[in-house]
Amino acid sequence: MLQFFEIFSENRTFMYLSIIVLISLGLFLFSWLKEPRNLINGLLFSLFLILLIIWLSTIIVATKLRQLIISYEIIILIFILLLIATASFSWLFFLWNAYLVWRHESHTLANLLTFFLGIAIFISWVIFLSGAFRLIPTWLKIFLYAPTAIILYLLLVAYNFLVNLLLYQIVPRQYNQDYLIVLGSGLKDGKTVPPLLAARINRAIQFAQKQVAKGHQPPKFIMSGGKGNDEQITEAEAMKAYAILHGVDSKYILLETKSKNTYQNMQFSQAVATADFGNNHYRAKFFSNNYHIFRAGLDAKATGLNANGVGCYTRFYFLPNAIMREFAGILLINKKRHLIIIALITVLFIIFAFVNLLNNMC
Structure with missing residues (x-):
């Protein structure tokens, strides 16, 4: 603890970073407690988490606790490996979830969302692993990167939605309602x-x-x-x-x-x-x-x-499919904004592909 205060008093960068972390926490709490129904709360909370991780990393490096640094690196490595494994085999989870929903719930198209997502992920991985993508001309590859960029954008939007959904579960109850x-x-x-x-x-x-x-x-x-x-x-x-x-x-x-x-x-x-x-x-x-x-x-x-x-x-098995429906509903609420961003991403990659095609022709 004494070493921590020494770092705080002697290292100006660490002191400023600590203040920034506290400010980011304050901004998040102010926004969330004032209006928990704002989508920006997820972004503010994520910003606080990123700054907190940087702050903790600074402490570990500054205190020169070698054992902690090694443990920290191992944790990061494990986290990255888990992310890769989750991305690689997520199609299995979604197909299994689709089976459970089909077995226990009504047989509707809305209840098959995880099935369609699982099939899409599986097909994407088959194409990637087969090496077929390497045979495509460079200009066409650039154009085909547009759907990937759009998916990444939607994943960021989905992440923000999930953060807000989790935060909304713990909004203060206030047992004085009319x-x-x-x-x-x-x-x-x-x-x-x-x-x-x-x-x-x-x-x-x-x-x-x-x-x-x-x-x-x-x-x-x-x-x-x-x-x-x-x-x-x-x-x-x-x-x-x-x-x-x-x-x-x-x-x-x-x-x-x-x-x-x-x-x-x-x-x-x-x-x-x-x-x-x-x-x-x-x-x-x-x-x-x-x-x-x-x-x-x-x-x-x-x-x-x-x-x-x-x-x-x-019930847990119903959550993935239900959350996907909710996310689709969130997208529709702000559909104009999302359509504009998706259109801009598409146009940008079309321009890049066209420029590459012209260069190859010349």
Whole structure:
């Protein structure tokens, strides 16, 4: 510890780096605690992690702890090897996950996303290992690098989404809410609450019970969900019946019966809460599956609903496929920005390929 303070006092570079790390942490915490539904929070957190790793590396080098340096190098080597192994054999994981989802869930196209991703990765590796790519002319290779660059860009966007999704799971709960909005997700046989939706209602009931146990007023539930083409009653009505059956007094249940998607869940639930409360100064939380709450939070923000989400448990095998769907939804929210960047990447590589072709012709 004494050696650490000596380094801090004698090494100006280390002192400045320490201050920068603290500033980056402060910026992240300020942004995240003020508005956890901002995508920039993932970038700020990643910046803090990078600076923290550099800071730790500086300590190891400055203290000349040879054993720690060796251990540090080994950890980095192991991490790199794990990344390579994960990239090389990720197609096996995605195909196995697709099998589990197909076995346990409904046979829909949306539930086959991990299957298609696994096949795409497998085909890419076969082409790479076969050496066929080396036979292609240089100018065409340059052009074909464009999809790789686009994939790398999308991977960075996906990484930022995953960081935000993880951070959103630990947003402070604040057990003093006026309304708990439960998002619908479809009914079984057109009239009963399926397990996925039941988990959302159960989580809201658990939250309400904990709030009362802490000495606060019991919140009101807003069951949010309209009637689908294949449903006999609205999702909200089925959710109310389920909640009453599990001990919730009907006087604490409000219904929102018009919504068809998450955006409308937020929009129409906000109107129900405002009408009941008398103004929009109420406090609210919404409830959905843990993989869905961040994107739902973005929808809430877009509608002006000042509410953050609380997630309920989802079986692990279903998470990869569900998270891929959520990521696709995030891309669509900012589709113009992403399409512009992808177009710029494509045009850039076309120009490089054309220049190379002209040079070869000359």
